Amino acid sequence: MKAKNSLALIFFPAFDWAISPTHPEREERLLYTRDQIFEEGVGDIEGIHFFNPALAEAADVERVHFAYPDAGSIVTESHYIAAGGAMRALDAVMSGETDKAFAMVRPPGHHAQRVSYGDRGFCIINIEAVGLEYIRQKYPDLRVAIVDTDCHHGDGTQDIYWNDPDTLFISFHQDGRTLYPGTGDIDELGGPGAYGYNLNIPLPPNTGDEGFLHVIDKLVLPVLDDYKPDLIINSAGQDNHYTDPLTNMNFSAQGYALLNEKLNPDVAVLEGGYSIEGALP
Numbered sequence: 293m294k295a296k297n298s299l300a301l302i303f304f305p306a307f308d309w310a311i312s313p314t315h316p317e318r319e320e321r322l323l324y325t326r327d328q329i330f331e332e333g334v335g336d337i338e339g340i341h342f343f344n345p346a347l348a349e350a351a352d353v354e355r356v357h358f359a360y361p362d363a364g365s366i367v368t369e370s371h372y373i374a375a376g377g378a379m380r381a382l383d384a385v386m387s388g389e390t391d392k393a394f395a396m397v398r399p400p401g402h403h404a405q406r407v408s409y410g411d412r413g414f415c416i417i418n419i420e421a422v423g424l425e426y427i428r429q430k431y432p433d434l435r436v437a438i439v440d441t442d443c444h445h446g447d448g449t450q451d452i453y454w455n456d457p458d459t460l461f462i463s464f465h466q467d468g469r470t471l472y473p474g475t476g477d478i479d480e481l482g483g484p485g486a487y488g489y490n491l492n493i494p495l496p497p498n499t500g501d502e503g504f505l506h507v508i509d510k511l512v513l514p515v516l517d518d519y520k521p522d523l524i525i526n527s528a529g530q531d532n533h534y535t536d537p538l539t540n541m542n543f544s545a546q547g548y549a550l551l552n553e554k555l556n557p558d559v560a561v562l563e564g565g566y567s568i569e570g571a572l573p
């Protein structure tokens with residue numbers, strides 16, 4: 293069996309990092325994913341390779357964040373490796389080592405805003421933004437679309453790219469009136485320098501496959517077609533799945549597979565969620 297695209301998988305479950313021993317955000321959610329990958333023989337498919345994450349440094353974090361009081365006191369080694377996973381994924385795609393990459397890493401990052409005081413929705417640093425600003429040092433003219441398909445609004449990514457027309461941000465998520473962090477309304481459209489480059493599609497609880505695919509077909513794909521990004525990054529939360537313990541959506545693994553096929557991201561970075569069935573680019 294041969295993969296349609298060459299794909300780099302970067303895996304880091306952060307063994308030593310958890311909110312608490314019983315909280316759903318813990319290493320088991322990625323270890324379960326790893327078992328699925330091996331059981332289903334994904335690693336044996338021609339064209340799929342495992343890459344090691346890079347290790348981000350304080351300078352990579354500080355390129356994106358004002359960390360208070362400083363990066364050294366709030367960022368753990370796990371965060372540096374998770375961000376390094378996103379850096380490596382983006383680097384591998386930009387350099388042509390692979391067609392696509394998926395950083396299956398934790399801790400997640402999309403709630404971490406420009407100013408970081410520490411944990412915010414399990415996120416301390418925005419791993420997509422740390423990865424993106426790292427590769428922009430090498431490729432400064434990149435036009436990038438970040439499409440956040442996690443069930444929660446990507447409020448951190450929105451905050452960081454609020455006024456940047458070279459980074460289109462699209463998030464669809466469970467309506468903020470019913471789920472953390474409460475933001476992500478349709479009228480949050482970006483700052484004066486990038487008005488319209490920040491798009492939110494809040495969805496009612498229990499939205500199923502048909503609703504998600506409608507949003508992709510009728511809104512996300514036409515906007516991407518118009519924007520013509522050099523690179524599409526997917527904040528690939530898997531927590532719209534109907535079994536997710538923290539959310540209230542009715543999305544299936546088959547739905548994720550179809551969404552992924554339509555979106556066709558260059559780089560996926562895992563955010564929340566418990567299963568990557570159907571998620572591989």
Ligand SMILES: [Zn+2]
Nearest residue numbers: 442443444564
């Ligand atoms: Zn989430």
